[in-house]
Amino acid sequence: MFNDTELAHTTIEDARTIITTYTGKPLRIMEVCGTHTHEIFRLGIRQLLPPKITLISGPGCPVCVTPVSYIDQALWLGLEQRAIICTFGDLIRVPGTTMSLGDARKEGLELRLVYSPLDAIQIAKENPTREVVFLSIGFETTVPGECLAVQEAKAEGLANFSLLLANKTMPEAYLALKNSADAFLFPGHVCAITGTQDCRALTKLGISGVVAGFTAQELMTALAAILILSRQDKPFFMNCYPRVVADCGNVAAQKLIQSILAPCDSEWRGLGVIPKSGLKLREEFQDFDAQRRFHIPHLESHANAACRCGDVLQGKCLPKDCKVFGKACTPTHPIGACMVSSEGTCAAYYQYGGM
Amino acid sequence: MQSTVLLAHGGGGAQTRDLIAQVFQNHLANPEFTQDDAAILKLGQEHIAFSTDGFIVQPYFFPGGDIGKLSICGTVNDLSCMGAQPKWLTCAFVLEEGLPLKDLDTIVASMAATAKEVGVNIVAGDTKVASKGQVDRIFITTSGIGQIITPNPPAGSLAQNNDAIIVTGDIGRHGAAILLAREQFGLEAEITSDCAPLWHLVRKLYAAQIDIHVIRDATRGGVGTVLYEIAAQSNVGIHIQQKAIPIEPQVQGICRILGLDPLYLACEGRLVLFVPQDKAQDTVELLQKEAHGQNAAIIGYVDAKQKAGTVVVETEIGAVTVLPQPTGELLPRIC
Numbered sequence: 001m002f003n004d005t006e007l008a009h010t011t012i013e014d015a016r017t018i019i020t021t022y023t024g025k026p027l028r029i030m031e032v033c034g035t036h037t038h039e040i041f042r043l044g045i046r047q048l049l050p051p052k053i054t055l056i057s058g059p060g061c062p063v064c065v066t067p068v069s070y071i072d073q074a075l076w077l078g079l080e081q082r083a084i085i086c087t088f089g090d091l092i093r094v095p096g097t098t099m100s101l102g103d104a105r106k107e108g109l110e111l112r113l114v115y116s117p118l119d120a121i122q123i124a125k126e127n128p129t130r131e132v133v134f135l136s137i138g139f140e141t142t143v144p145g146e147c148l149a150v151q152e153a154k155a156e157g158l159a160n161f162s163l164l165l166a167n168k169t170m171p172e173a174y175l176a177l178k179n180s181a182d183a184f185l186f187p188g189h190v191c192a193i194t195g196t197q198d199c200r201a202l203t204k205l206g207i208s209g210v211v212a213g214f215t216a217q218e219l220m221t222a223l224a225a226i227l228i229l230s231r232q233d234k235p236f237f238m239n240c241y242p243r244v245v246a247d248c249g250n251v252a253a254q255k256l257i258q259s260i261l262a263p264c265d266s267e268w269r270g271l272g273v274i275p276k277s278g279l280k281l282r283e284e285f286q287d288f289d290a291q292r293r294f295h296i297p298h299l300e301s302h303a304n305a306a307c308r309c310g311d312v313l314q315g316k317c318l319p320k321d322c323k324v325f326g327k328a329c330t331p332t333h334p335i336g337a338c339m340v341s342s343e344g345t346c347a348a349y350y351q352y353g354g355m
Numbered sequence: 356m357q358s359t360v361l362l363a364h365g366g367g368g369a370q371t372r373d374l375i376a377q378v379f380q381n382h383l384a385n386p387e388f389t390q391d392d393a394a395i396l397k398l399g400q401e402h403i404a405f406s407t408d409g410f411i412v413q414p415y416f417f418p419g420g421d422i423g424k425l426s427i428c429g430t431v432n433d434l435s436c437m438g439a440q441p442k443w444l445t446c447a448f449v450l451e452e453g454l455p456l457k458d459l460d461t462i463v464a465s466m467a468a469t470a471k472e473v474g475v476n477i478v479a480g481d482t483k484v485a486s487k488g489q490v491d492r493i494f495i496t497t498s499g500i501g502q503i504i505t506p507n508p509p510a511g512s513l514a515q516n517n518d519a520i521i522v523t524g525d526i527g528r529h530g531a532a533i534l535l536a537r538e539q540f541g542l543e544a545e546i547t548s549d550c551a552p553l554w555h556l557v558r559k560l561y562a563a564q565i566d567i568h569v570i571r572d573a574t575r576g577g578v579g580t581v582l583y584e585i586a587a588q589s590n591v592g593i594h595i596q597q598k599a600i601p602i603e604p605q606v607q608g609i610c611r612i613l614g615l616d617p618l619y620l621a622c623e624g625r626l627v628l629f630v631p632q633d634k635a636q637d638t639v640e641l642l643q644k645e646a647h648g649q650n651a652a653i654i655g656y657v658d659a660k661q662k663a664g665t666v667v668v669e670t671e672i673g674a675v676t677v678l679p680q681p682t683g684e685l686l687p688r689i690c
Contacts, residue, residue: 044674
């Protein structure tokens, strides 16, 4: 085990045997993708794990890693500048310092839920007298769509459209999380865009992991691969999702991203500012940067002091160790971001009965 | 209590139950007020079932049906779930100024065809027209009276330990069809709604002397919501097997892409049945002979080992997890 052919032919039962009979050294495995978090809970994978293996849900859900200050900035744009705010659904329930975007509707904030950044372009065209701001969050998987929107806005000379950027990129985050895990389940969707070079290169920095897909068979096989590769006492990498992830990734998408965005430092909820882990618009697209366009002032932002989302995201504590989990903080009334999206760690723990 | 009505109040889940308890039950409670799909009432020596249902689906034409067919199926199925043969229906229309008459004609023709299939007559109606913008094109309410045909009518509180749980077909097609019909996601697939009147299925089962403990039609909220309702009303635990749940590959695919669970997608022509374990196979075989029951399957059982009120799923990898309860609105205006 394991070349590509063997990978494809590993059954759920094979993988299950490898996992349940594991007797090696203690291992902390971190997933950093909201879909992985959700599927691991849905399938009940934790129940099969021997005590030596710990699965940690890291910072993989875009909503979860978005800091309070970002919500406050969006609120300021919508309430003080009367901009129409366009966003993906989950973000509207994330609490800012005083309220969530959803709450702010009562204060007159005009909020539009969209399924694609291109929908926000359409809204900007239909409202030429209004400023329209798209809340641009997410990892490499959503970034190409946002780039297309910027490209189109530029081509059409749209003067009332901008993005509030808080996009994140993964490679630097692995370094920040190096001491939180012994191996990573690298996110298949992200790697489909970026390719595998970044993750492969991490082995030189002492970081191990495998690229994992999303079906029961793919996830179980990826976990089994980590257990087998961990026997060797050196950092490892393996692409366990070759059906979708090419080593070079999606070159067209990479070129698109590079032509419009450049790396920048970025604040992650709970992890603080990670150098070069965010994206900013290149100079020629600055007109579409809401930060610059509106000269957003410094806002005093602070999260609810009782909330431990930051520690949860680093695997420093489990959701049940947080005082507000399941009591004041529930999916209907989230206090922390990790309780908002069904891909959030706290929401998953809550919905699956605190397992 | 929330200060305004939210879309989540119409989702069929916990918030709908809160709204009913805090407002409707609070003011309207009486000994005959029901939590089931229809009230059972005594009229002379006869027992009748009486039900009403409103329909606001958007778009009003969708693959596999339209709001007219839906409005008949909804009330017919609610009556059927009480073991009642639908006898008479009434309908009320709220129409928006500007609705094409051709569309109205198509919708009413489809109501007539569906009623004919069931063998029920529409005996009275009402029409209101609202000015443009006051309603969204067409809203329909139907009410119906049915005659109970069994001495032991089913009820949500009658599930018993070890009962087999059966669905009468593959799940989630109505919700998926509506999602696609709205064309919001740029996705295409050939999925038709499961919208269908189910009286004949119920009639066949009673004719075969099957002792059905619970019948529920899985509408908004889907099969998952029904299972939680029955677990609560009957105070039992429920165990289902993921692999046994019939789901069309196209519906599964849409759910993967959009992050939805087919167990919580709406159906409009699927029953969830609780029957004694020794009758389960006979029931499925009977159902599979019928047009609206071809994909019927046993998906689980009432499990004395599980905590009352909970639903657990045996997953593809053989682990047993709690089925998460849905929170809030999944999709507005699906029925």
